[in-house]
Amino acid sequence: MSLVASEAQTLPVVVVSYNSVDLLRNLLSSFRSFYPNPVHVVDGSEPGPLADIRTMLVEFEGVTLHAQEFNIHHGPGMAWAISQLDLGPRALFLDSDIVVLKPGFIEDLLSHLQPEDYGVGGVAYVNREGFDIPYAYGAVPYLHPPCMLCNIEVMKQWPLPIKHGAPMVAPMLALHDAGRSHLLRHLDWTFNDVTPDTRKLYLDHIGRGTVTATQGYHLEEWMAEAQARAQQKLAQAQGAAPTGYNPDLLPMIPAGARRILEVGCSTGALAHALKLQRPDVHILGLELDPKAAQVARGHCNEVLNLDIEAADEALFRDFADRDCWIFGDVLEHLRDPWRVLSQIRKVMPAGACVVASIPNVQHWSLQGRLAVGDFRYEADGLLDRTHLRWFTRITLFELFQSAGLRVEAGVPRIFNEPGREPVLAAIRQMALAMGRDPEGAVRDALPLQYVVRAVAI
Numbered sequence: 469m470s471l472v473a474s475e476a477q478t479l480p481v482v483v484v485s486y487n488s489v490d491l492l493r494n495l496l497s498s499f500r501s502f503y504p505n506p507v508h509v510v511d512g513s514e515p516g517p518l519a520d521i522r523t524m525l526v527e528f529e530g531v532t533l534h535a536q537e538f539n540i541h542h543g544p545g546m547a548w549a550i551s552q553l554d555l556g557p558r559a560l561f562l563d564s565d566i567v568v569l570k571p572g573f574i575e576d577l578l579s580h581l582q583p584e585d586y587g588v589g590g591v592a593y594v595n596r597e598g599f600d601i602p603y604a605y606g607a608v609p610y611l612h613p614p615c616m617l618c619n620i621e622v623m624k625q626w627p628l629p630i631k632h633g634a635p636m637v638a639p640m641l642a643l644h645d646a647g648r649s650h651l652l653r654h655l656d657w658t659f660n661d662v663t664p665d666t667r668k669l670y671l672d673h674i675g676r677g678t679v680t681a682t683q684g685y686h687l688e689e690w691m692a693e694a695q696a697r698a699q700q701k702l703a704q705a706q707g708a709a710p711t712g713y714n715p716d717l718l719p720m721i722p723a724g725a726r727r728i729l730e731v732g733c734s735t736g737a738l739a740h741a742l743k744l745q746r747p748d749v750h751i752l753g754l755e756l757d758p759k760a761a762q763v764a765r766g767h768c769n770e771v772l773n774l775d776i777e778a779a780d781e782a783l784f785r786d787f788a789d790r791d792c793w794i795f796g797d798v799l800e801h802l803r804d805p806w807r808v809l810s811q812i813r814k815v816m817p818a819g820a821c822v823v824a825s826i827p828n829v830q831h832w833s834l835q836g837r838l839a840v841g842d843f844r845y846e847a848d849g850l851l852d853r854t855h856l857r858w859f860t861r862i863t864l865f866e867l868f869q870s871a872g873l874r875v876e877a878g879v880p881r882i883f884n885e886p887g888r889e890p891v892l893a894a895i896r897q898m899a900l901a902m903g904r905d906p907e908g909a910v911r912d913a914l915p916l917q918y919v920v921r922a923v924a925i
Contacts, residue, residue, distance in 0.1 A: 476574040479617075480555045481507045484545030487517040487562040488522055491674065496528050496867070502571035505560070507531045510549050512540035536597065547614065547628035555620050563614040565674040569721025573670035576655070577617040586623065586651040588642065589616030590659030596641060598634030609649040610640045614662040614673050622651065626685075647845035647853040697700040708854050714796050716879055716919040718745070720823045726750065726790035731776050732798035735760045736767030743767065777803055795824040797917075799867075800855045811873035815922055822873060825881075825919045829858035832913040836846035836891040850916070861912050864920070872920040880915035888914075 481499070483490050487708060496507065496772055511533060513521060518535055525531050542550065546561060560574060566726065593607035601607055613629070613890055619865045627638040640893040643649050660666050662673040717738060721728070733739060733753030753768040754776055763775045793812055799805040801829055812822060827850050834850055837843060845853035859867060860881075867876055892910050899909035 472575055472578045475558075477504055479505060479558050479560060479574070479578075481505050481562060482510065482546065482549045482553075482555070483562050483564050484510045484512070484542050484549075485508060485521070486512045486539055486541075487514060488564050489517055492495060492521060493524050494561065494674075494923050495564055495566050496525075496531060499562075501527060501902040502568060503574065504530060508534060508549055508553055508555075510534045510545040512536045512538055512545060512574065514539075527681055531777065536568065541627035541631045542613070542869075543638075547630070548919040550620060550623055552627055555906050557620060559618060559620055561613055561616050561618065562893070563673065566614060567672045567674065569668055569672060570668070570670055571578060572859070573615070573657075574617070576657075576670075578617075580653055580655060581619065582653070583619065584622070584649075585619055585653050586626070586639070587616045587871050588616035588653040588655060589659075590662055591652050591654035592613075592659060594634060594637065594640070594650055595875065596740075598632055598637035608637075608640055608644045609652055610634065611636055611841075612659065612662060614670060615658055619833060623714065635677070637790075645847075647670045656925075683798045688757055693717075713741060714825045714917075714919065715741075715823055716881060717794065717796050717823060718742060718878065720879070720919055720921045721792055722821060724819075724922075725821070727790050728752070728794060729754070729790040729791045730768070730786055730794040730796070732756070732801070733761075733764050733768060733771065736771075737762030738794065738796055739764065742849045750806075751833045752787075777812075781814075784811045784815050788817065789819040791817060793822045795818075795822065795826075797825050797827070799826055800857050800859070803856055805857055806870055808870065809873060813872040818924075819875075820924070822922045823920070824922070825917050826859055826864055827855070827917050828880075828912075828915045830860040830912050831916055832888050832891045832895060833885070835895060835913060839894075843886065861915070861918060864918055868922045869925070872925050874925045875920045876919055878920040881917040881919060882914045 483492070483495065492509065492560075499505075499507070507528075507530060509521075509531060511518060511521060511523070515537075518537070521551060522533065522535075525533055530832060534553075536545070536548070549555065549559075549772055560577070569775075577588050590612045592600060592612060593610050596608060596667050617689045625637070626642050629635040632638070638706075640649075640652075657669045661668050661671040662672070663801050692732075712734065718741060721742065725834045728742070728749055729752045730738060731754050733751075733755050734757075736753060738755060739751045742751065753761070753764050753771040754774055755771055756773070756775055758773050761771045765771045793816075795831075799808075802808055809822065829850070834843075836915040843851070845851050865875055892913060896906040899906040
């Protein structure tokens, strides 16, 4: 027997249950048809159902009941097992409303789990409140708990599951914000098998079975708070002027520009500011995030929810009447900004321009951090983990030139940043060691960003 096959028969299984003796019996009966593994049932049932569960578990060998005698909830129940039980290096977590259809799923999970991983299973996306959303900018990868195999010591390094309709949201947010969501490994069949109305491979997830059996998640307080926060955010977004745009973009927009296209318009903050100055301009926004696009429609003349990199030549031709294209902190997020700018150059009318703000990878703080190996992605700023491309002043000019554009105006965004003088002194010495101009190296290390306007060559 291989190591994987052997461990598939011995690794511990954790199940959290509440007032659901029939669901638990179905899970254990189907599981025991194929696997002899030790099973830990962390139970929060009321006295009556708990007595029935105790009686039912006598039918099954190797099942240990951990009766909490209060509704511990799914997340805290998993957290209790992780912190209180000697589970060993890995454990399989299953919902109480799972039914096992055939063997092989544990072996497949084990074959994909790497020692450094948090876990393997079905990974989808949620917002920061834990509600399911399609993939978009800022979406949080979420390992769904109905069937997941996890490395216990890695789990202990991150926040534990919590009392929540999405109990894994706390560790998933922490992984996302630390740029470590790659520790989650997705298997298509796992997500398929726990999704209602799909053709199953190994498991069936009796959709909302626990909810039906127990008349709810019993998370009314959390749900009310989450809904109140969502309503408050929506009211703020609809009732207040949007914020969060680069003010140095505004003076770069030519006074004669009348038909503007902003790529990545977010919630329309720049459009709002521009309309206050020049209400006659027509602003078309492109935005990936559908919720941001919905808010932006209150400030732009039109907003399209689409990915500029998915646009074909025909779509670019539809934008041929635009005399100013704006990329406010967007080009660095594109897979191929060279291609996008080249496509724009092909359809730009005479006198049109591209206005962009782009972070400076040559900034003194990045050079200093790179020198000591401290290159860690962050939630925003120069090391925003969603940046795909990096530019210095020189390579920024080359970007536009390669697309048939010439930078005709530009502003370096330089701020009074403490602690830079010792690093700038080191940058001077580095430039001298490489036979380069030390003052030029310092000058190019000061801007946090560049704001530029480019026209056709």
